[in-house]
Amino acid sequence: MLKKLTIVFFLILWPFLGLSAFITGPTVIKLPHDSLGVYKDDEERYLLFIYKVKNSYLEILRKSLRNETVYYRDLDTELAASYVVGEDEQGRVDIPFMVPGLYLCVLKSRYGVEDTVLVTITNLDFMVFIDERKIHLFAFNTRDGMPVKRAKVYLIDSEGNVLEKAVTDDNGMVVMNEIPDNILLEKDGTYAYTRLWRRVSEKPSKLFFITDRPVYRPGHTVHFRGTIIKKEGGIFTPLKRRKVSVTIRDPNFNELFLENFETNDFGGFWGDYRLSDTAPVGIYRIEIDMKGIGKYKHSFLVEEYRKPEYKITIETDKDEYISGDVIRYLINVSYFNRQPVVNAEVAYYVYSNPEGFWYDEGSKMVYYGVGYTDSNGNIEVPVRIREGFDGWYSINVIAVDTSQRQVEETKRVRVHADDVSINFDKSFYDIPPGVPSAIHVTITDLKGRPLNGTATVFLNDTIYGKYQVKDGDLFVDVTLEEVDMYRLKVVFGKAKKTAFIYVWSGALGEKWHVRNLMIFRDKDKVKYYVGDEMIITVISPRKMPALLTILGVETYYLKFV
Known part of the structure; x- marks a missing residue:
């Protein structure tokens, strides 16, 4: 009997355990890009009811801010729409309801309410x-x-x-x-x-404080300088004739220096302190007390410098290589009296740094190892260059002698993908939409001799065409309709080079690019004074609204254009 009851209970519970559906999408749906949806991954049928909330949004918001509970059952609602999400629909199901307002969305199955969400749809x-x-x-x-x-x-x-x-x-x-x-x-x-998320209120005054260097040795003199400014009504002015005390403490917090200063007409003060010849190494702290305004802290480091007794030199058989070649690094570790450091432990790390790494794959480690110098203080490291690579190979060497003194050295060499040099006639191109433009590319060997052959041209990683190179000249005709930024890549042999094309409504002058806008100001003016007039021109490839602002410590200009 118990077994039968268990089976019956499981069969009753099973449909509920199998349900998996909920309302998805942002709680604030901004038209036309956002949308309401239901996500499901079962074979159940669901109903989505969308109720218009007639209560004041302001009052609901105020209650929420006061941490008062807003119960859905207490809202004044009326049915605005309903949708069926069928058994055969899977994943996210978009709901085509786009009427602005505040809504209570209720998702129901045959077993009851599955999800409830308060949603704002707005334009x-x-x-x-x-x-x-x-x-x-x-x-x-x-x-x-x-x-x-x-x-x-x-x-x-x-x-x-x-x-x-x-x-x-x-x-x-x-x-x-x-x-x-x-x-x-x-x-x-x-x-x-x-x-609004705002920073905690700033102090009405600011201190700019520096020392002449970050690290000192015992016996050195620490020179310091500070400037204090205050902010009133959004305007910064020097804090004149203000009493300031400066305290310097050693790593054990012992007071070494205490002196009072008065700021000048520019809010500035300065001084110096000579470290003793036996000053302990470590972090020294500077405390600046601006009487009645606030306290600030600064620090510097004192280290005992000992010159390394040996050095590292790195040699290669040449300064430039072609991809696929082997770079033979010869590392030598020797004392300053030119005697070799024998059996020194040497760690080496080889990195590839591609040309144009800011849009390519970036720097990466390609080889590393640890070895020991021979009787001549040498260790040789051969590294084969990856095929098609264009950029630099650099080696970083760290050596440790028997007294555990460590030194390091770096060397880099230029690597060409092929015996080919590809050069665009411009570093980037500014062209208007829909206007045919010719791009000239020069292709030579590394000694500057013109080449002939076939080049493949890519536009945003898609083959744009194959072109014949004659006497080192390649001409690519492009007509681009959409306002955007494009990458034009030319491949010849194993070599490749990329240039950028900016499609804007073109003009010349000093400008800032804002996606599909160009903003120009007076070309010949780099500085403006109070009372000057600034002429700003906004150019767009199509009619569109924009808001022009000039911002500083306050909002100086705001205009809809």
């Missing part, structure tokens, strides 16, 4: 610029980037209290005076919310 967003004096907010539509006018803005503190309310103007902007912990934006039942 609103905003940018915030905060300085010590005010807060600038720009509200925009996430679908087209256009400003949202007459949107309500609430500045809320950490306790849920509304500090300030305002409405955006026709350019989607508003300037407010309170610095909040939370910001809520609302327009026609659509919401955008953020919590």
Whole structure:
């Protein structure tokens, strides 16, 4: 009887144990890129109910900030939509519901509620610029980037209290005076919310303090200098005629030096302290006490220097190699009297550093080992270069003699992938979209003699075509429609070279690239003074909204263009 009951209980429980489905996606869905979804990996049928929440978003947020529990059952809701997730659907199932608002989403199976999530679907967003004096907010539509006018803005503190309310103007902007912990934006039942994460309030004054070097020896003189500035209303000014004391302590915290200073008209002070000839080695601490303002700390190191009694030299049979060659490193360890260091333990590490490593695979260790010098103080290390490699091979050698004194040395050699030199006529190319452009490439051997043959050209790792090289000249015609950055790679033999193509709405001048925008300022001006006019030109390959700002210690300029 017990066995039958156990089997029946397991059969009843089994469907529940097998269920696996939940609501997926961000709790704030920003249209048009985000979406609501249901994830499932079983063969059950589910129903997703989407209820419109009619309660005030502001009141729900304020309760949450006050740590008051918001129960879903207490929300005032009405059914907005429902969707069936079928038995044969697996993985993430996108739900095509994109009506802005606040919703309670409930996922049900034949056994009951499986998941419940409160979701905000919105086409609103905003940018915030905060300085010590005010807060600038720009509200925009996430679908087209256009400003949202007459949107309500609430500045809320950490306790849920509304500090300030305002409405955006026709350019989607508003300037407010309170610095909040939370910001809520609302327009026609659509919401955008953020919590502001701010640094702990900075001290009203700053100290810039340096010593003339980080490491000293006993008997050296430590020279130090400091500058104190204060910040008032977003403006930094020197802290004049301020009393400052400087204390220096040794590694055992014994006080060695104590002197009082007064800052000059530029907020500066300076002094020096001579270490004794028997000063203990270790970390020395400097304590700077700005009377009534704050205390700061600095440190320096004292070490007893002993010159190594031997040195390492590294030789190779040549300075440049072709991939596939063998580099024969000859390492010699000898005393300064030119006598060999016999039986010294030597560790060596060989690294490959490819040309253009900032977009390639980067530096990597290709060989390492440990050996002992022979009767002449020598050790030979042969290393074969990887086929097709272009860049540098470097060896780092560390030697330890019988007295455990350690020295090290490094040497690097140039490696060419082939007896081929590929050179573009420019380091990068700026071309307009849709305009045919010719790129000239020169291909020679390493001695500069023109080559002939076939080159393969890749565009973003896809073969763009094969071209004939005649008398060292290669011409590649490109027409690129999309605004983007492209990599053009030319391969000839085992050699390869890459150049970058930037497709923008082209012009000449000093500029900053912002994806598909170009921003120009006065070409001949590198410095501006109060009252000067700065001319800024914004060029885009298509009509699009943008927000132009000039920021410093405060927000100086903010304009929708």
